[in-house]
Amino acid sequence: MHPKFSQSSLLFSLILFLLSHHFPCSLCLDDFHHSNCTSLFEFECRHDLGKIEYPFWVYGHQPEYCGHPLFKLYCEVEHAIIEIKSRKYKVLSINPKSQILRIVTMEVLPREHIVCPQSPLMDSTPFNYTTHVEMVAFTLTYDCSSIGDHPGAYDFSCTMNDSLHQAYLARNLSVATELQSRCEYSAIIHEFPVLVLELEGLVNGSSDDVEEVLREGFEVQWTADNAICKECVGSGGTCGYNTTSNKSCCLCRDKPYPNKCSSMYPSSPLLLFSSSIPIVFISSLCSLCWFFC
Incomplete structure (x- = not known):
């Protein structure tokens, strides 16, 4: 059998087969x-x-x-x-x-003084706080004499409206309210999420930097x-x-x-x-x- 004749016959048979069969278009192009x-x-x-x-x-x-x-x-x-x-x-x-998504508010990104925290709004969104998150409160003081040390509260400085304020991270709302009562002008941020692990470091003394706790962000599940x-x-x-x-x-x-x-x-x-x-x-x-x- 002649080689050229064999190859041409094979090619002809292949063409007949492909023409006689239907393939879905998706096989050619997604x-x-x-x-x-x-x-x-x-x-x-x-x-x-x-x-x-x-x-x-x-x-x-x-x-x-x-x-x-x-x-x-x-x-x-x-x-x-x-x-x-x-x-x-x-x-x-x-x-x-x-x-799980870990995020941080833009206000607390590294800078000379962080912007005073504002409560994130997660209601009516596809995000929920995880079990690794604890809600804390903040007391922001305005033109106030020194409050001094208070168990369950940790002081730091933050800016609001281009003014520097003394602020306190409080473990719960009652502590934040007590701090507010000691000052003529103050405001409370009722609920702010922080990581439990970072907060524990603040409580046991292994960390005394509130800003660092805030910069570690918090977790939400979607x-x-x-x-x-x-x-x-x-x-x-x-x-x-x-x-x-x-x-x-x-x-x-x-x-x-x-x-x-x-x-x-x-x-x-x-x-x-x-x-x-x-x-x-x-x-x-x-x-x-x-x-x-």
Whole structure:
């Protein structure tokens, strides 16, 4: 048998096979929603936060449908920022497995004097404080004589309206109220989250720096359509967000779906192609044998 004749017959058989079989379009080209969000973005803004996964997304680097709108991250003056109820927080760490985010208010970032604390607002948000957080109170004094030492209170200085004030971190509201009664002008910040571990260091004397306790931030745990995302990923898709319906969705190889990918489209086209390769060769060989017989 002539080599050139054999090769041309084989090629002809392959072409006949491919023309006589229909393959889903997703096997040739992924839907752009899916391909744009499948590759996790490595977010580095002064320090590495690791790979960003849904519900988070990075503004300027990923399309907005890759994440939930309340979980938008961006880099500002070398700080990774998330906004919660219009307030900016620096992101210190993200733990996707435990779904815990550690953040710190921008007011207490390192500077000569920190800005006096304001209570974070987490109500009606997808964030809840973790069990590693304890709520403390602050008493801010104005033009007041020295209060002196008080058990359960730790003094520090902070600025408000460009004025420097003496302030006290109080373990509970009753201590903060007592400190307030000793001064003619004062204000109380009723609830402010700090890490239990950092607060214990302040109490047992291993740390006397209130500013450092504040700069370590606090932890919140998030929830964002976990059941839908689990079903989506199990079907071979990646979780995304429908900005028209304002709901989570499943980004699949052929198109986005509300909850999970269609069973008509395999999660990996390579598997289908690899399983089809023997069929191609068998079909070609059979065609050649029939031709020569």
